[in-house]
Amino acid sequence: MRKEVGFGGKVISNEVLKNCHKGEPVYLTKNVRGGFVVVDIEDYERDHAEKKLLMKLQESEEVVKDCEGWLNLDELKVMVEE
Incomplete structure (x- = not known):
């Protein structure tokens, strides 16, 4: 099954998405300006x-x-003993 994603009148197919590799984001541009970044899902989740x-x-x-939020030693000892 071929999945296509439209972007600026162009089509991004599975063939283009195959060039997306872990640790290597793919930048999609239009008229030399950045538009989107395609990244591996594991990279996205880690980031x-x-x-x-x-x-x-x-x-x-x-x-x-x-x-x-800081406790001195005496306060900590009281909390531990409780």
Whole structure:
């Protein structure tokens, strides 16, 4: 079965999609301007997970800057004993 995706009056067929390989994004342009990027699904999912992780790390850094969420040793001992 041949799958076709329209883009700017052109057709992207399975033949073009076969050129998409893991770790090698394919950039689709129109009039020399970037329009879309076709990437391997595993690459997309990894990049998406990395982005979510970086956002969580940034949130954590902001909490640390505000000195919220940190426990001193005595507070930690009390929590562990409970």
